[in-house]
Amino acid sequence: MKKKSQLKYEQILAETVNLINEKDVAMVSTNQVAKKVGISQSNIYIYFKNRDDLISQVFTTEVNKMSAFVIERIETRPTDNLKAKFELTFTVLFQYALKFPKSMTVIQKILQSYAYTHMQDQSAAYSKANGMLVASLDAGIATGLLKPIDRTLLQNIIFSTIKLHADNLHRGRYTERDVPFDQVAAMIWDAISA
Amino acid sequence: MKKKSQLKYEQILAETVNLINEKDVAMVSTNQVAKKVGISQSNIYIYFKNRDDLISQVFTTEVNKMSAFVIERIETRPTDNLKAKFELTFTVLFQYALKFPKSMTVIQKILQSYAYTHMQDQSAAYSKANGMLVASLDAGIATGLLKPIDRTLLQNIIFSTIKLHADNLHRGRYTERDVPFDQVAAMIWDAISA
Amino acid sequence: MKKKSQLKYEQILAETVNLINEKDVAMVSTNQVAKKVGISQSNIYIYFKNRDDLISQVFTTEVNKMSAFVIERIETRPTDNLKAKFELTFTVLFQYALKFPKSMTVIQKILQSYAYTHMQDQSAAYSKANGMLVASLDAGIATGLLKPIDRTLLQNIIFSTIKLHADNLHRGRYTERDVPFDQVAAMIWDAISA
Amino acid sequence: MKKKSQLKYEQILAETVNLINEKDVAMVSTNQVAKKVGISQSNIYIYFKNRDDLISQVFTTEVNKMSAFVIERIETRPTDNLKAKFELTFTVLFQYALKFPKSMTVIQKILQSYAYTHMQDQSAAYSKANGMLVASLDAGIATGLLKPIDRTLLQNIIFSTIKLHADNLHRGRYTERDVPFDQVAAMIWDAISA
DNA sequence: TATGAATGAGCTTTCATTCAT
DNA sequence: GATGAATGAAAGCTCATTCAT
Numbered sequence: 001m002k003k004k005s006q007l008k009y010e011q012i013l014a015e016t017v018n019l020i021n022e023k024d025v026a027m028v029s030t031n032q033v034a035k036k037v038g039i040s041q042s043n044i045y046i047y048f049k050n051r052d053d054l055i056s057q058v059f060t061t062e063v064n065k066m067s068a069f070v071i072e073r074i075e076t077r078p079t080d081n082l083k084a085k086f087e088l089t090f091t092v093l094f095q096y097a098l099k100f101p102k103s104m105t106v107i108q109k110i111l112q113s114y115a116y117t118h119m120q121d122q123s124a125a126y127s128k129a130n131g132m133l134v135a136s137l138d139a140g141i142a143t144g145l146l147k148p149i150d151r152t153l154l155q156n157i158i159f160s161t162i163k164l165h166a167d168n169l170h171r172g173r174y175t176e177r178d179v180p181f182d183q184v185a186a187m188i189w190d191a192i193s194a
Numbered sequence: 195m196k197k198k199s200q201l202k203y204e205q206i207l208a209e210t211v212n213l214i215n216e217k218d219v220a221m222v223s224t225n226q227v228a229k230k231v232g233i234s235q236s237n238i239y240i241y242f243k244n245r246d247d248l249i250s251q252v253f254t255t256e257v258n259k260m261s262a263f264v265i266e267r268i269e270t271r272p273t274d275n276l277k278a279k280f281e282l283t284f285t286v287l288f289q290y291a292l293k294f295p296k297s298m299t300v301i302q303k304i305l306q307s308y309a310y311t312h313m314q315d316q317s318a319a320y321s322k323a324n325g326m327l328v329a330s331l332d333a334g335i336a337t338g339l340l341k342p343i344d345r346t347l348l349q350n351i352i353f354s355t356i357k358l359h360a361d362n363l364h365r366g367r368y369t370e371r372d373v374p375f376d377q378v379a380a381m382i383w384d385a386i387s388a
Numbered sequence: 389m390k391k392k393s394q395l396k397y398e399q400i401l402a403e404t405v406n407l408i409n410e411k412d413v414a415m416v417s418t419n420q421v422a423k424k425v426g427i428s429q430s431n432i433y434i435y436f437k438n439r440d441d442l443i444s445q446v447f448t449t450e451v452n453k454m455s456a457f458v459i460e461r462i463e464t465r466p467t468d469n470l471k472a473k474f475e476l477t478f479t480v481l482f483q484y485a486l487k488f489p490k491s492m493t494v495i496q497k498i499l500q501s502y503a504y505t506h507m508q509d510q511s512a513a514y515s516k517a518n519g520m521l522v523a524s525l526d527a528g529i530a531t532g533l534l535k536p537i538d539r540t541l542l543q544n545i546i547f548s549t550i551k552l553h554a555d556n557l558h559r560g561r562y563t564e565r566d567v568p569f570d571q572v573a574a575m576i577w578d579a580i581s582a
Numbered sequence: 583m584k585k586k587s588q589l590k591y592e593q594i595l596a597e598t599v600n601l602i603n604e605k606d607v608a609m610v611s612t613n614q615v616a617k618k619v620g621i622s623q624s625n626i627y628i629y630f631k632n633r634d635d636l637i638s639q640v641f642t643t644e645v646n647k648m649s650a651f652v653i654e655r656i657e658t659r660p661t662d663n664l665k666a667k668f669e670l671t672f673t674v675l676f677q678y679a680l681k682f683p684k685s686m687t688v689i690q691k692i693l694q695s696y697a698y699t700h701m702q703d704q705s706a707a708y709s710k711a712n713g714m715l716v717a718s719l720d721a722g723i724a725t726g727l728l729k730p731i732d733r734t735l736l737q738n739i740i741f742s743t744i745k746l747h748a749d750n751l752h753r754g755r756y757t758e759r760d761v762p763f764d765q766v767a768a769m770i771w772d773a774i775s776a
Numbered sequence: 777t778a779t780g781a782a783t784g785a786g787c788t789t790t791c792a793t794t795c796a797t
Numbered sequence: 798g799a800t801g802a803a804t805g806a807a808a809g810c811t812c813a814t815t816c817a818t
Contacts, residue, residue, distance in 0.1 A: 005798070023308040026220035029791060040800045042794080051792065114217040147381060150373050153358060157385065160354050164347060179344050187341060191351065191385030199781070223808060234783050236811080245809065393777070411696040414608035417812060428779045430815080439813065502605040535769060538761050541746060545773065548742045552735060567732050575729060579739065579773030587802070611787060622804050624790080633788065 009047050011037045016058050021102045025055065025113040052119055059110045060123045062103045067129040069096050082145050083193075089136070090162060090185045097166035104163050140192075147194050154192045161188050203241050205231045210252050215296045219249065219307040246313055253304045254317045256297045261323040263290045276339055277387075280330070284356060284379045291360030298357050334386075341388050348386045355382050397435050399425045404446050409490045413443065413501040440507055447498045448511045450491045455517040457484045470533055471581075477524070478550060478573045485554035492551050528580075535582050542580045549576050591629045593619045598640050603684045607637065607695040634701055641692045642705045644685045649711040651678050664727050665775075671718070672744060672767050679748030686745050722774075729776050736774045743770050 015036040019028040030051055034041040048054040073092045079085055097104050110116045111126075137154055140146035146154060165184045168174060209230040213222040224245055228235040242248040267286045273279055291298045304310045305320075331348055334340035340348060359378045362368060403424040407416040418439055422429040436442040461480045467473055485492050498504045525542055528534035534542060553572045556562060597618040601610040612633055616623040630636040655674045661667055679686050692698045693708075719736055722728035728736060747766045750756060 008798095024218055024220040026218040027308060030793090031791065041792085042801080043799055045793070046798060114221060147377070149377055149381065150362065150368055152362060152367070153355060153373075153378065153381065156354055156358050157351055157381075160350055161347060164350050168344065168346060173346070174344055179347075183341070183343055184347065187343065187347065187351075187385055190387075191381055193384075202781090224810090225808070235809090236784080237782060239810070240781065396777095412606055412608040414606040415696060418814090419812065429813085430780080431778055433814070434777065502609060535765070537765055537769065538750060538756055540750060540755070541743060541761075541766065541769065544742055544746050545739060545769075548738055549735060552738050556732065556734060561734070562732055567735075571729070571731055572735065575731065575735065575739075575773055578775075579769055581772075590802090612789090613787070623788090624805080625803060627789070628802065 005047070008037070008039065008043075012039075012044060012047055012054070013058055013061055016054060017062070017102055017106050020055075020058070020106045020109055025109050025115060028055075030054070052115060055110060055113075055115055056119055056123065059107065059116065060125045062107050063123060063125045063129055065100070066096055066103060066107065067125065067132075069099075071132075082140060082143060086136070086140065086145075087185060087189070090158065090188060091181065093159075093162050094166060094181055094184075097163055098169070101166065101170045104166070108163065144194055146192050157191045158188055199241070202231070202233070202237075206238060206241055206248070207252055207255055210248060211256070211296055211300050214249075214252070214300045214303055219303050219309060222249075224248070246309060249304060249307075249309060250313060250315075250317065252300065253310065254319045256301050257317055257319045257323055259294070260290055260297060260301065261319065263293075265326075276334060276337060280334065280339075281379060281383070283330070284352065284382060285375065287353075287356050288360060288375055288378075291357055292363065295360065295364045298360070302357065338388055340386050351385045352382055393435070396425070396427065396431075400427075400432060400435055400442070401446055401449055404442060405450070405490055405494050408446070408494045408497055413497050413503060416443075418442070440503060443498060443501075443503055444507055444511065447495065447504065448513045450495050451511060451513045451517055453488070454484055454491060454495065455513065455520075457487075459520075470528060470531060474524070474528065474533075475573060475577070478546065478576060479569065481547075481550050482554060482569055482572075485551055486557065489554065489558045492554070496551065532582055534580050545579045546576055587629070590619070590621070590625075594621075594626060594629055594636070595640055595643055598636060599644070599684055599688050602637075602640065602688045602691055607691050607697060610637075612636070634697060637692060637695075637697060638701060638703075638705065640688065641698065642707045644689050645705060645707045645711055647682070648678055648685060648689065649707065651681075653714075664722060664725060668718070668722065668727075669767060669771070672740065672770060673763065675741075675744050676748060676763055676766075679745055680751065683748065683752045686748070690745065726776055728774050739773045740770055 012033060015033050016028060019032055019036065030044050031041055033054070034044055044054065048057065070089065070092050073095075074085070074088055079088075116122070133155065134151060137146065137151045141148055141151065161184060165179070165181070168179075169176060206227060210222060210227050213226055213230065224238050225235050227248070228238055238248065242251065264283065264286050267289075268279070268282055273282075310316070327349065328345060331340065331345045335342055335345065355378060359373070359375070362373070363370060400421060403421050404416060407420055407424065418432050419429055421442070422432055432442065436445065458477065458480050461483075462473070462476055467476075504510070521543065522539060525534065525539045529536055529539065549572060553567070553569070556567075557564060594615060598610065598615050601614055601618065612626050613623050615636070616626055626636065630639065652671065652674050655677075656667070656670055661670075698704070715737065716733060719728065719733045723730055723733065743766060747761070747763070750761075751758060
């Protein structure tokens with residue numbers, strides 16, 4: 001794809017993200033996306049194989065974005081203190097959720113959607129990103145730092161809590177002064193630490 | 195509605211629950227429901243004002259079912275020990291999730307769906323049920339039993355953890371022996387207790 | 389039909405008249421009528437063979453009502469003065485239009501509707517009532533009182549003008565003081581008189 | 583819209599005109615129109631926003647056609663004789679009704695239809711065309727040429743008489759020799775002139 | 777007499793997708 | 798690359814009508 005088309009490709013992705021943010025994944029149509037971008041519906045099929053492909057690429061793009069954001073801020077500060085690393089991860093995830101409020105919502109919505117669950121080729125990006133987190137959690141459990149319990153339970157508390165906190169702030173339910181992130185991180189830590 | 199129709203009314207609700215369980219709320223059509231029940235599609239409009247009404251009544255029915263289940267098992271065992279009461283609540287919610295695996299999923303899906311969010315008259319049943327839980331949490335915070343933090347964060351950990359655990363069991367990710375509920379309850383308690 | 393049913397029969401007719409007054413004939417459904425009367429839809433099919441029959445009976449009833457109203461006020465005042473008789477007819481028609489503002493509208497709407505045009509047995513009542521007017525007009529033409537021109541043209545001016553004037557008054561476009569009926573009658577007379 | 587589509591656009595309008603001519607406006611469905619044109623029903627929504635838009639554009643098109651027809655034949659023959667101008671207008675309207683027998687019927691039907699009455703943006707074309715006639719009539723009244731009476735009464739006689747005469751000819755009720763237009767125009771003039 | 781239940785046909789509208797230009 | 802045109806399928810909903818009770 002050339003420059004010009006690269007731009008349009010990104011515009012389509014961006015408007016799809018916006019629309020998924022507003023309504024259910026299943027309610028977002030290629031029609032609506034095209035209208036938002038200001039192109040004709042059929043144009044979308046030049047950039048994407050079909051609707052599933054569009055949703056899928058939105059997902060992959062957002063996962064990659066988040067993944068890159070986190071890795072960049074963690075890998076560069078290597079530490080042998082596992083607990084500190086976890087806490088840094090929480091903070092970075094929270095920063096991401098604050099900076100890209102739509103991104104986490106979209107990732108979560110697509111992940112839960114029927115469309116994604118039944119998609120042919122699911123995101124390799126997601127597997128990879130998830131794999132890193134899984135490795136971290138397993139290491140934490142193995143070293144006795146985290147509770148010896150199925151990792152999905154730990155993972156759920158981490159992500160759902162951070163996302164809810166960011167959403168609450170974003171919607172103005174409370175301010176960062178009312179509920180400092182430290183308290184939230186402490187709550188997560190209390191939950192998952194052995 | 196008379197006897198005979200009461201049966202069909204419930205069949206429609208039941209099949210709608212099944213379908214919402216399988217796919218996104220927005221993807222469940224009156225057509226599909228009718229086909230599952232074995233009636234003509236227009237027949238649904240005898241029992242429900244429109245599609246929104248159908249979804250809404252499914253929601254209310256499930257919330258009432260859960261509410262009744264929980265209240266019946268808690269109110270009858272009054273205690274002045276607040277902590278014991280919380281732990282009992284967790285257990286009862288878990289029992290419900292185990293017994294009616296689709297119910298919690300459906301409640302959650304509808305609650306998150308765009309359709310419900312933008313519905314005219316939202317469920318009074320839900321407001322009431324939720325109000326009781328809110329009161330409990332606020333009391334727990336006030337007495338210093340729970341962390342002095344926004345209650346939605348506590349609530350999220352309780353529900354999402356219990357639901358995920360039940361789902362994991364249901365999908366065979368692990369058995370009750372592998373991950374006893376006590377451990378899960380302990381994790382929740384560690385998270386929310388002051 | 390017994391007394392009770394006679395009442396319901398008339399209620400159905402009355403509500404149908406109301407609905408036809410508000411919208412297009414083709415838009416009035418048995419559903420809506422039943423709802424207005426407060427009965428079940430299927431009940432209508434006890435009093436009327438089908439929808440066409442309902443519309444047809446509404447039409448006949450209204451035509452008979454108008455016919456009786458006019459005849460009663462004209463036949464009882466026999467006169468050999470043909471011009472005076474015409475003018476009396478205009479006045480009586482106008483009184484009817486004022487007293488039953490919906491009636492003339494409904495008659496006209498049904499008369500123009502596709503349903504009526506293609507109905508099996510068209511109203512004998514209408515033929516009869518129309519026949520009388522036709523005879524009057526033909527007599528007027530024969531005696532040289534009216535313009536020697538196709539009678540439908542005369543008839544149209546008479547009815548459409550009287551109806552429009554009554555409607556204008558009813559909708560408050562002007563008052564009877566602003567536009568006295570005498571002026572309207574004079575206009576009609578100027579048009580049709582030889 | 584490009585060339586090819588322009589053709590289909592006009593075909594859709596034309597078939598809609600035909601159908602409205604045959605039955606009630608409310609009975610004309612996009613289904614029927616599509617079948618007549620020989621396209622799939624959804625295709626109509628490429629050319630028209632929705633059904634209302636289709637009806638509305640049919641109306642505007644016909645009004646514009648009539649308006650252009652009349653203006654072209656009147657404006658080009660300016661005269662300071664007001665009476666002559668009125669009589670010319672009658673003649674031209676009659677010519678139009680003869681040449682486009684469906685057009686006037688369709689305009690009238692849509693104008694009376696519930697759908698149009700309750701439409702959002704009503705035809706600017708109609709307002710303009712009507713405004714010109716209104717101005718003429720008001721001038722006629724002011725100069726003492728026409729009867730000093732509400733203009734809608736004058737307008738009704740003009741239009742309904744001309745239309746009925748044209749329809750009568752079209753349906754073969756009588757020939758132009760039986761009822762020359764001069765007589766009809768005279769009748770109208772007798773009605774409206776002071 | 778009355779009604780609840782049921783249905784098939786029809787309606788308007790939106791959708792994902794394809795294709796010729 | 799881009800678009801207008803086209804379509805079949807499916808959606809939600811209303812309708813006239815029938816029938817058993």
